[in-house]
Amino acid sequence: MARKDSQQSDTPAKQGRFAQIRQVYRAAYQVDRTIPWWMLLAALGVVVVGVIIGLLLGHWVYALILSLPLAMLAATLVLSRRAERAAYRALEGQPGAAGAALGALRRGWYADQQPVAVDGARGARPEDMTGAAFVYRAVGRPGVVLIGEGPDARRSKLLASERKKIERVAPGVPVTLVVVGDGDGQVAVRKLTGKLTRMKAVLTKDEVSAVNKRLKSLGGLRPPIPAGMDPQRARVDRKAMRGR
Structure with a gap:
């Protein structure tokens, strides 16, 4: 019962984080239309590097699986940086x-x-x-x-x-x-x-x-x-x- 309550409490928190990321993405995309391409490039770069390392070690499948969450993290970091730049770009020239x-x-x-x-x-x-x-x-x-x-x-x-x-x-x-x-x-x-x-x-x-x-x-x-x-x-x- 306690486990169910914990899972239920974690779900709204996760949904809130994803909703917040979507909100940041939408606001930044209005200023910088290249954001999705930069995010995709970062994610693919991490996956490619992970697979190459996996091939060298002889376990490319495991490397691919492990690289997926890292790819999502890389895309989120790129979104953060680009969104910050977009926010400043929207401010430039505005009073205050x-x-x-x-x-x-x-x-x-x-x-x-x-x-x-x-x-x-x-x-x-x-x-x-x-x-x-x-x-x-x-x-x-x-x-x-x-x-x-x-x-x-x-x-x-x-x-x-x-x-x-x-x-x-x-x-x-x-x-x-x-x-x-x-x-x-x-x-x-x-x-x-x-x-x-x-x-x-x-x-x-x-x-x-x-x-x-x-x-x-x-x-x-x-x-x-x-x-x-x-x-x-x-x-x-x-x-x-x-x-x-």
Whole structure:
């Protein structure tokens, strides 16, 4: 009886994982139509290598059987990578793309997907804020990172203003300015989290927490956009990509 209950409880979990993978696949396929071919190529590559090894050992049938689950794993990993790229591609050029990308930051960082400063298009809907400038803030062991996006003049003004605020509240803490875009000296949205995580650590974990608390005292901005802004609902969700 206990065994039956265990089997029944495992079934919904498996169904949930498969449903999640299907959801990720469908969303990614809308952006990247080559995903199924890459998945097939990865799976076939694993099977071919497995069979070759089996032929050399004289047990190709067993090798083929063993290579099938590995082929499925390889296809899932390829889906994860391609889906992540597709998600970033959907974000590029969208207002608030940097904020959505910050949601992929891992432990050790304090970052909000809401901007700390906005200039332009006040009172407009999110989809109408193409000409607006945004500044986002991330706090980690490298210090404080201000991420700006939008037109040069507005963005530069916002970044300078936010930097002064931070230097007043947390003097001595390194402040790094990063601009998201495809121009010279700018960082593509798909490379944003990678750049932040590769920065040199200068603060301890306790110092990061203390700096974050100080910056919280500045108060939060309530921009004219709904809470949890998510451009076209395109959010980088690493847990979904991994199938949890």
